[in-house]
Amino acid sequence: QVQLVESGGGLVQAGGSLRLSCAASGRTFSSVFMGWFRQAPGKEREFVAAISKSGRSTYYSDSVKGRFTISRDNAQNTVYLQMNSLQTEDTAVYYCAATRPAKVVFTTTEKGYDDWGQGTQVTVSS
Numbered sequence: 001q002v003q004l005v006e007s008g009g010g011l012v013q014a015g016g017s018l019r020l021s022c023a024a025s026g027r028t029f030s031s032v033f034m035g036w037f038r039q040a041p042g043k044e045r046e047f048v049a050a051i052s053k054s055g056r057s058t059y060y061s062d063s064v065k066g067r068f069t070i071s072r073d074n075a076q077n078t079v080y081l082q083m084n085s086l087q088t089e090d091t092a093v094y095y096c097a098a099t100r101p102a103k104v105v106f107t108t109t110e111k112g113y114d115d116w117g118q119g120t121q122v123t124v125s126s
Contacts, residue, residue: 001115002024002025002028002029002032002098002115003024003025003026003115004022004023004024004025004098004115004117005022005023005117005118006021006022006095006096006117006118006119006120007022007120008020008021008120009094009120010121010122010123011123011124011125012124013126014086014087014088014124014125014126015085016086017082017083017084017086018083018086018122019081019082019083020036020081020083020096021079022034022078022079022081022117023076023077023078024078025077026077028101029077029098030054031053031101032053032099032101032103033050033051033053033098033099033107033112033113034050034051034079034096034098035047035048035049035050035051035096035099036048036049036070036081036094036095036097037094037095037096037097037113038090038092038093038094038095038122039092039095039119040089040092041092043092045095045110046061047061047110048061048064048068048094049061049064049068049070049081050107050108051070051071052106054074055071057106058070058071059108061108063089064083064090067083067084067085067086068081068082068084069081069084070082079096081094081096086122087124088124088125088126089124090122090124092122093119093121093122094119094120094122095116095117095119096116096117097110097113097114097117098114098115098116
């Protein structure tokens with residue numbers, strides 16, 4: 001099991017940037033896929049981005065492609081989400097998530113992830 005703690009959320013104006021971090025505990029970090037999800041008020045949680053175990057492959061939802069960048073530092077057991085050109089529609093609680101080591105392919109669904117952080121609030125004002 002991987003324990004996850006997100007940080008870096010806050011209030012930013014539209015057009016601004018934020019970088020979220022997710023620190024993971026445990027010795028299996030480099031063996032798991034990592035993902036970012038978000039949940040806006042009154043909406044279901046949705047996929048944002050995912051990254052392979054090595055960090056060489058990434059995948060994004062259409063709504064953030066070209067604006068957000070996911071990366072990871074396996075030596076630091078940390079995954080990042082760089083968010084640029086933020087829009088008011090990006091306002092949500094952002095969660096990082098980890099698969100189990102047995103997972104061998106990318107997944108963009110909540111069910112594909114086994115461990116979750118507590119979330120960090122991102123608010124984009126107009």
